[in-house]
Amino acid sequence: MKEWLTLKRNVRFGDVDAAGVIHFHNLFRWSHEAWEESLEIFGISSHDIFPALSQNSEILNVALPIINCRANFFMPITIGEVLQLTIEPEKIDSYGFQVLIKYCRGKDIVAHSILRHMAIDSTTRKRCLLPESIELWLESSLVGGPIKPL
Amino acid sequence: MKEWLTLKRNVRFGDVDAAGVIHFHNLFRWSHEAWEESLEIFGISSHDIFPALSQNSEILNVALPIINCRANFFMPITIGEVLQLTIEPEKIDSYGFQVLIKYCRGKDIVAHSILRHMAIDSTTRKRCLLPESIELWLESSLVGGPIKPL
Amino acid sequence: MKEWLTLKRNVRFGDVDAAGVIHFHNLFRWSHEAWEESLEIFGISSHDIFPALSQNSEILNVALPIINCRANFFMPITIGEVLQLTIEPEKIDSYGFQVLIKYCRGKDIVAHSILRHMAIDSTTRKRCLLPESIELWLESSLVGGPIKPL
C-alpha cells in the first residue's frame, strides 16, 4: 500500500463528548488533516495548496473549497483508540475530486467520510482546472499506480 | 412558521479559515446547536435528551448518536453575515429521525446539512424506540401540524 | 449596565467533554465570540475589524492578534445552563487592550477569561495605534461612561 494513503489517528479526550464517543464533526476535522498529511507525505508543499501568510508566499490562483461532504458512523469510537485510515482519492472531472477515508479498528470499519472538492479561481470564484500537483497525487494514488503511456 | 424551526446564526471570526470562508465542519457544529436550540424553544429540557453531570440528573436510558450526516455548500459563507436557518425534521421509522437545516442569506440557500440520528439503549447500545419527547417534537414540526386521524 | 457588555451563553452538548463539564478551551471560543457580539451591538461592523473575503471589503491595515490569554475555572459548567456574561474591557496603552469576561450562574462566578490584544500593522507586523472604533468602544465601555474633558 502506498505510504501516503495509510495513516493513523489517536482518539484524544477532546474529541469525545459527554456520551463517551467521538463528537461527530471531529471526524471531518480528522479527515481534512489526513488529506493534508497525505499530500505532505506525497511531497506537495502546503504552501502550493493552501493560502498562507508569508512574505515569501505567492497569492494562490486556485482554491479548493469543499462543496459536499458526508460521514457514516458504524461503531462507537472512544478515547484511547488508535484508528487506521485508508485514503481513497477519486478524480470526478477536470474541476473536482473527492477523498474517501475509511476509519478502521483492526478489521472493523468504524466510520468513513467523503469530502468533495472543487477547484475555483481565487479571484473570480468560477470553477477552473485542478492544480497539476493535485492531478499528480490523484493519478499516483490509483490502485495499481498511474496508468503508463504505451 | 413555527418559531422553533426558524433560527438565525451569526458567522464569527473563528468560524472562518485562511481562505476567508467558513471552515466546512463548523457547519455541523452550527447544525447540532440549532437542533438543540429548536428542542429548547419547543420546550424539551436538554437534561431529558443529553447526558449531563448533575446530582439531580437521572442516567439517561436512550442515546441519540448521529449515524450519518452530510452537507452541501452552494455559496461562500463569510464573516459578519447573519444567516437564517430553516429546520425540517423528518421521522424515518420508530428508531430514527433526521434533521435537515437550510442556511439562507436573503432568498439564497447558501448551504444545507442533514444529520441522521438513531435511538439506542445507552447500556446495551442496541437500537430502541425514540423518546416520547422527540416523537412529539417531530410530529409537531410537520408542515401544517400533525396529521389528524379520521 | 450597558447592553453591549452583558450577554448570555447557552452551554451546548458539543461544548462538554466525557467528564461532563465544559472542555476547557471552548471557554476561549465563547470569549472571542462574546467580544465580537459586543462590538456588533455597540455598532462596529465586523468588516472594520476582521479580515473578510468580499469584493467590497477593503484590505484592513490593522490586525488585532491575541498575544496573551488566560482563564480560571471556579465551578463545573455543564450542559443546558444559561450563563450570564459580563464584559470588562480595559485599554492597556495606545497599542493594546484586554477584555475580561466573567461567566456567572446566578450570583456565582463559574469562570472568567482575559484576552489581551495588540494592534499591529497588517503588512509590516509592527505594533501600531489601535483603530479608532476600538478606542471608542473601550472609552464608552468604562463604568460610568467616558470621562469628559474639562
Add this chain to the structure above:
Amino acid sequence: MKEWLTLKRNVRFGDVDAAGVIHFHNLFRWSHEAWEESLEIFGISSHDIFPALSQNSEILNVALPIINCRANFFMPITIGEVLQLTIEPEKIDSYGFQVLIKYCRGKDIVAHSILRHMAIDSTTRKRCLLPESIELWLESSLVGGPIKPL
C-alpha cells in the same frame, strides 16, 4: 532529553483563521493533546486517566479538571510549519500539577502555554490526592531525573 517530553506538531489548514495565523484557542487543544501523547509515550493508558465508554473500563475515581490555563504568543504561527514542543511538568502540591509547553520553530519560541490541573474525587468533586501514575510521570519528568533520597 526524555522522549515523552519532546514532541512535534504540524500546523494544519483548519488551525488557522482568516488573519492567516493560528486561531488562538487551538493552541490549547494542541497542548492538551500533547499532554495526552506524553502520558501515552511514558506508558500510562488513557483509560487510567480519562473517563471512557467501555464495558471493560472501571469508573474512574479521580478527575483532573483544568482550573487555570494561559498562553502567550510571541511570533505568528502559520500553516505548514512543524513546531517542536518541549513539555515541562511541575508538581504544585499533593493535589495539583501544571504542564508548561514551549512551542519552538528552530531556536525561536513562538508560543507557550500552561495548563494547571487539580485532582478531584469524581463523585464528591472535592479535591483529592493525585493518581499514582501521574505522580510517577511528574517525578520522572524532572530534569536530571527524580531526586534520590539520601
